[in-house]
Amino acid sequence: MTSRNTPPRRLGVAGLGTVGAALIKLVTARGDFAPSGDRVVISGVCARARMAPRGADISAYAWFDDPVALARSPDIDIFVELIGGSEGAARAAVEAALNAGKPVVTANKALIAHHGAALAALAEAKGVPLFFEAAVMGGTPAVKLVRESLVAERIQSIAGILNGTCNYILSEMERSGSSFGQVLKQAQALGYAEADPTTDIGGFDAAHKIVILAALAFGGAPDWGAAEVEGLEGVELLDIRLAGDLGYRIKLVAAATRSAEGVSVRVHPTLLPLDHPLARADGALNALFIQGEHTGRMFIQGPGAGPGPTAAAVAADIADVLAGARRPVFQRPADQLSRDRAASPKALATKAYFRLIVRDEPGVIASVSETLAECGLSIDSFLQKHMPESVGEYAGGVPIVLTTHPAVELVIFDAIARIGALPAMITPPRMLRIANI
C-alpha cells in the first residue's frame, strides 16, 4: 500500500466524449478511489475539438492536439484511450503509450478484438498492463469475471446480450408493435442509436465483445477473422409475434462455444425460451450467461453502456493498474495463447425456427413436410395460423411456422433453400436459430 504522501498518479485521457467527461467528473470528485492509497489526477487531455461542449471543465489540464504525443508525455503515468476504432489515432496512441512503458486502460472493443494479441505481446514485452474492462458490457465486469474469477474453470460456452441498442430496438418492437425501421428511427431521434447504426445493428459491436470474451474464456488470442456475424436487419415484427406464441423471445445473442468441433464465435438473432435469464434482459441492459465445468451456470446482468457505468469500469482498471498485479493481458502470455481450431459453422448443430408465408391453398403443408423429410430434418412443432392481428396483412399469404429438432446447419440451410423453391411460397422463407443454452 502506498502512503498518501506519495505523488499523485497522473492520467492522460485521449477522447473526451461522454465517457471521458464522466471519467473527469469521477476523478475530480473522488480521486482517492484506489484501495492502493494512490491519489489519481488528470494531467493531460486530448480530443478532436478542444472547444466542444462536454459538461466537464478541462481548463486545468494540459491540452494535446495529438493523442500520440499525449501517450508519450513524460507528465502522465497511465494512458486512458477513449477514442475508439480499431485503427488510426486510437491504435497509434495505444502503441505509443505501451512503447513508452506506460500502462494503458482502454474502452476500445474494436481495437482489442482486432489487435489484442499484438498489443498484448507489446505490453508484456514492456512489462506494463493493458486493461479493457470497459470494452465489454460497459459497467458490468464481464472481462474481470472471465479473466480472473473463472481462471480455474473450464468454460464450455458463453452467451450474451452485448449490444444495448439492438436490445432496446427488439424490446421496443415487441412492446409497441412497431416495425424495425420505425423503432430504429425513434432510437436515433432519442440518441439511443447512431446516425450510422451499422456497427450496432449489423452485430459488429456485439461481435467485437464476444471475440474478446471468447479469447479470455478459452485461453486464446482474439480472433476477429473467425467470428460469424449476422445483424438485426432481417428481424420482422411478424417473427417477434410468432416466436412469442411459441414461447420464445428474439434477442441478438453473441455466443462463443467450445466443443469437439472446435471453437465457434458468432452473433445472430436467436430465439430464447421466455424463462431463460437472457430472454428477460430488456431494454438497454446487457447480460451474460456462462456455462462451466465446475461452476455450472452463471449469469450477470447490468448496464452495458452509458457514461457513468463505463467511466466506473475505466476507474476500476486504473485501480488495478495501481494494485500492480503481474498478469498476462489474456489468460496466458501472448506467445503461449492457444490457436483453437474454428468450428465449421456447417458442422454445428442447432434447433431452428422456419417462418414461411404461403398461398392459402391445399397441399402446401404436405409439400413442406415432404421437403423436410427429404432433407432428413425432423420437425419439433408445426403451426399454420392466421396472421397475428397486430401485424396485419402480410404479402397476402398465411404464415406457417415450424421448429426443428437439432440438426447440423448444413442440413438446415439445405432445407430452407429447398422450401424457398416450392411454388406456394409468397416470400422467401425466414430461418432463425433457437438457443440451445
Add this chain to the structure above:
Amino acid sequence: MTSRNTPPRRLGVAGLGTVGAALIKLVTARGDFAPSGDRVVISGVCARARMAPRGADISAYAWFDDPVALARSPDIDIFVELIGGSEGAARAAVEAALNAGKPVVTANKALIAHHGAALAALAEAKGVPLFFEAAVMGGTPAVKLVRESLVAERIQSIAGILNGTCNYILSEMERSGSSFGQVLKQAQALGYAEADPTTDIGGFDAAHKIVILAALAFGGAPDWGAAEVEGLEGVELLDIRLAGDLGYRIKLVAAATRSAEGVSVRVHPTLLPLDHPLARADGALNALFIQGEHTGRMFIQGPGAGPGPTAAAVAADIADVLAGARRPVFQRPADQLSRDRAASPKALATKAYFRLIVRDEPGVIASVSETLAECGLSIDSFLQKHMPESVGEYAGGVPIVLTTHPAVELVIFDAIARIGALPAMITPPRMLRIANI
C-alpha cells in the same frame, strides 16, 4: 510472469471435506491454471480424521495432525483454510500462517465476518494477502465484484439470496405445498441441509456473508455485532400462498443499505415482487443485486455452494495470490476502515405484509382498519379471503392479508402489537417485510 522453470508453488490445505477434496482434484488435474505461469501443487494436508473416505488420494502429501503446524510449515507457500468456524482451529491456523508471512486463502465466512478487521491488520502488517472469495456465494464471484470491479462506485444497497439451503426450502415449499418442517426433513435426508440446521435456517450463514459484502461495499470493517438476523423458522406455507396471490415470492434476503440514517445490515424473510431478478433465483442458486450511483442496477446469479464451484473460487484466489497485487484486504488499509454509524432499525422505513387469522364475524375489518389508522399506518391493499385450498384448515379462522405503504419499523411493530391484542385474533398476527429494492 514467471518462467515455467521456477519451482512450483506449494499449498497447505487444512480441512478435507467435499471442498478440500474438489480442490485436490482440481489442482491435480490442472496445476497450471494460474495465468502467472506458476505451477501449483499440494504439499501438505490436515483434517480431523486421516482415514476418512473423501474421494481424493492424499497419500502423496505430507500429513499434519495440527493445522497450526501445517500453517507454519516451511514446506508450504500458501495456506488454504477450509476448516470453518469463527474460532478454534481455523482461527488459530490462519493467524499462524499470517504470522509466518504466508498468504492465506479461506472459504470461512464466519471467521471473516467475526475477525476480518483484526486478520486484515495482521495480514497487512506482514505484507501478505488474505483472500476469501469462496466465503460468499461459493463459485459466484461476489467478493471480487464488489472489492475490485465496483471500487470506484458508490454502492447504495446490496441485497442477496446468499443461503442455498434456505432458498431450496422456500422453493420446495412453494412447489410441493409441503410445510417448512416437512421440507426441512427432506432436505436433511438429501444432504441439502445439515443435521443441525441452525446456521442456515436461522439466517446466520447469510448474515456472515452480507456482513462481509457490506464491509467491502461501504469501505468499513466487517461488523458482526451490528447485523440483525431473522431466520426462516416463522415462514408458513400459508404466507407463501397468500404472498403469491398478491404477486410476491418470499425469499430469505440478506441486505445492506447505506442511507442518511446510517448503515443497515440485516437478514430476514422478505416479499419480493415476482418480476424482481432475486425473486426468480430458485432452488439452491445464490443471487446478488447491487444498486450503485454510477452503474445503476447490477445482478449476478450462480452456484452458491457445492464442492466444484467453491474449489474453483479458492483456485481463483490462489491465482490472485500468485499475481501479486498489492491491495489492502478490504477497501482501505485496516487502520483506515470507516466506522459507519449503524442505522437504528426502528428508524428504517419498509413496506409490510400483515397476515391475520380472525374469527369470521362482523366488525373485524373495521377494528383492524381503525387500529391501523390510530397508528398512522397507511394501507396499500386489503384482502379478506377464504383459506387457500392448498393450505386447508388453519386454526378455524379466515385469513386477512394487508400490505402497508412504507413506514418506519417503530410504527409497524406498534401496529402489529395492537392488532394482535384485538379480541377477534385467533393466532398471533404475522408481519413480513416487503422489499423496497
